[in-house]
Amino acid sequence: MAPITQDLKVKALQRTPLFSELSKKDLTTLARLSEDVQVKPGTALCKEGQIGREFFVIVDGQVDVLRNNKPVRRIGGDEFFGEIALLEDVRRTATVIAKTPVRAFILTSQDFRQLVKDSPSVERKVLTSLAHRLAELSNELLRRSPDLEQEQYGYFV
Numbered sequence: 001m002a003p004i005t006q007d008l009k010v011k012a013l014q015r016t017p018l019f020s021e022l023s024k025k026d027l028t029t030l031a032r033l034s035e036d037v038q039v040k041p042g043t044a045l046c047k048e049g050q051i052g053r054e055f056f057v058i059v060d061g062q063v064d065v066l067r068n069n070k071p072v073r074r075i076g077g078d079e080f081f082g083e084i085a086l087l088e089d090v091r092r093t094a095t096v097i098a099k100t101p102v103r104a105f106i107l108t109s110q111d112f113r114q115l116v117k118d119s120p121s122v123e124r125k126v127l128t129s130l131a132h133r134l135a136e137l138s139n140e141l142l143r144r145s146p147d148l149e150q151e152q153y154g155y156f157v
Helices: 006-014 024-033 109-118 120-144
Strands: 035-039 044-046 054-060 062-067 070-076 079-081 095-098 102-108
Touching: 006 024, 006 054, 024 102, 024 109, 024 120, 044 054, 054 109, 070 079, 102 109, 109 120
Parallel strands: none
Antiparallel strands: 035 102, 044 095, 054 079, 054 102, 062 070, 062 095
């Protein structure tokens, strides 16, 4: 199978909310740090409860997302998962298993954190993206539950 082009990686990373503020140069640097993987059907890409250390971008194929061994979603090409693992050593909230042959690329938390350490502008842009995403989620929560008490949950303004 042909390697995943850098241009394809940059375009995929650009669609990730975490990287929405990054320049093309920054995205190209991230793409260079990534590693191509090919996975056979039935292979677990990550397991619920384990510490996450990779961010995955599916290029071709489909994966099933399971929580408590129950399917909750199927994702495929041009979709991604595991971005929180780049920022924090937290346990995976789901198991992801290849349903079909999968072609993907991964970015490790170690490589990402080194890039952020070496490039304060990348760190600032990622933090900006996180702040925007947090505000969006907060507004969505308030829209869905307008009777939430300010004293209990606070508001993001």
